[in-house]
Amino acid sequence: MRAPARADAQPAPVPAQRPLRIRDDAQALQIARELAADFARDAAVRDRERRLPWDELERFTASGLWAITVPREHGGAGVSARTLAEVIAIISAADGSLGQIPQNHYYALEVLRVGGTEAQKSFFYRRVLEGERFGNALAEIGHKDFKRRTRLHEEGGSLQVDGQKFYCTGALFAHWIPTLVVAQEGEREVTKLAFVPRRAEGVSIVDDWDGFGQRVTGSGSVRFEGVQIDPAWVVPFLASFERPTTIGPFAQLLHAAIDLGIGRGAFEATLPFVRERARPWIDAGVERASEDPLAIQLTGEVAVRLRAAEALLRRAARFVEAAQRAPGEHSVAAASIAVAEARVLSTTASLDAGNRLFELAGTGATLDGLGLDRFWRNARTHTLHDPVRWKYHHIGNYHLNDRFPPRHGAL
Incomplete structure (x- = not known):
């Protein structure tokens, strides 16, 4: 049962310790893998009990990963967009919520990089390096229009x-x-x-x-x-969107990484269940579910979709990096389209992986104590962030009519 709404459920956080200063992309990826193994252990329990991940976030922050996009000239690792996307995907495979929480933190850092003054960059980059986190208060509900009233x-x-x-x-x-x-x-x-x-x-x-x-x-x-x-x-x-910048495609790249990670997590949970616990269908004539030829085919289909989504995510990251180095009408539009293509496939691949988990694992996988439904629920919830149908439209318009997509946070 959902706990009652809580006002200020915890006191405002204070950095517990100065985070590790990550040196480079390779170290960031290694630390992400180590953290993911830790976070995965209790992910199902946190989800089932709606247990807020305060301790996990402190470890996440202390790892230094929240500061990896701070530019090198300001003391950060300045990792590539590809590395950042992979870090987010790794964490999201372990726990989709923990993968999503820092998305707006990195987004705010990109807004600062693009539109902040040198004094603002210096001030906020220093705060992040000392372990402070950014959240977000962007969206408003209760109105049919998109006007902001704050x-x-x-x-x-x-x-x-x-x-x-x-x-x-x-x-x-x-x-x-x-x-x-x-x-x-x-x-x-x-x-x-x-x-x-x-x-x-x-x-x-x-x-x-x-x-x-x-x-x-x-x-x-x-x-x-x-x-x-x-x-x-x-x-x-808004002034940052009146000229070509990478704020929009950068944000969308991270959303694609979250979806990809959730899909990976679902696939990783599927394999041992099918090998060790699922029963083969009687018509397959085999002893183990993992030898069922149709199960093998479906597993291969899920794997191919996830690998394709990974490839498009890496490709999109290269376009984002190119646009960050030389922002212009063409480079930013190309980055936006490349990221939209990645988001289309990461959306379908993550939903498919979460759904196929049950098709392959069988009724036993639906037991509530296992928490295997969280992968599909997380994918379905997060992929609603903005509509894929409009991404198809902008992709088609770009390729067919040479029309650049609009510049905003959803492209």
Whole structure:
């Protein structure tokens, strides 16, 4: 049963220790593999009990992985987009929620890299290297339009944030909550990203996320009531999409990595169950389910789809890296399309892997104590982030009509 919604279920976190400084891409991947093996052990229990992963997140942060995109000139590892995507996929295979929680953290770092001042970069990069985490307060619900109603305004000589957000993945665990706000500048409204301290007076977080998947991401509500912030913590946002930047494709690359990882996790859970516990169908005439020719074929189909999704993810990462080095109309559009192609396949591959798990393993795999349904539930929940049908549209329009896709966070 879902626990009641909890306001500020835990005190705002304080970095327990200074994180490890990761040197390079190879070390980042090795640490991710070690952490994933640890995280996988209790993933089913956390999911079943909706147990928030506070201890796991502290280990995750202390590992240094949350700082791997901080540029080298600021003391970070500055890993490639391909490495970051693989790190996220590795963690997501072990626990889809833990793989998703830092997605908006890396996203905020990319917004800073693209649109922040040197002073803002220096300040926030240092905080991340010291173990502080970013959450998010981007989306709003309750309206049929996409207008944002959370406002940044002046009151009594200070800047204040007022509004309410939902789907705030990671905010509950964060030290800073990057928040999309609307501000009035002369005759026009502009959208900005305000980095709000988690401990600021007037910030309240409710753990009211009760989705059937990604259960322990803390993706609930955040309310801001007269929250005062420093002007130095406000970064341009919409302006970063008025010119070609990698913010959109970078974000989508990480979403594809989460889906791929969840699919890998489902496949990895399928194999031992079929080998050791599943019963062969009587018509197969074999002693073990793993020798059933049709089961073998289905296993091969799942493996091929996952390998194809991996290949497209790596290809997309190369396009993102090229656009980061030389952003322009063509490079950013090509990156957006490459990532959209990867997301199409990572979506279908993850859902297929979660579904085929039961088709191959049989009724015994549905027992609640096993928690094997979490892979499909996590994939189905996360793949709804934005519609694949529109990715097909933009991919087709790009190839057929040479039309560049729109620039926003969903492409």
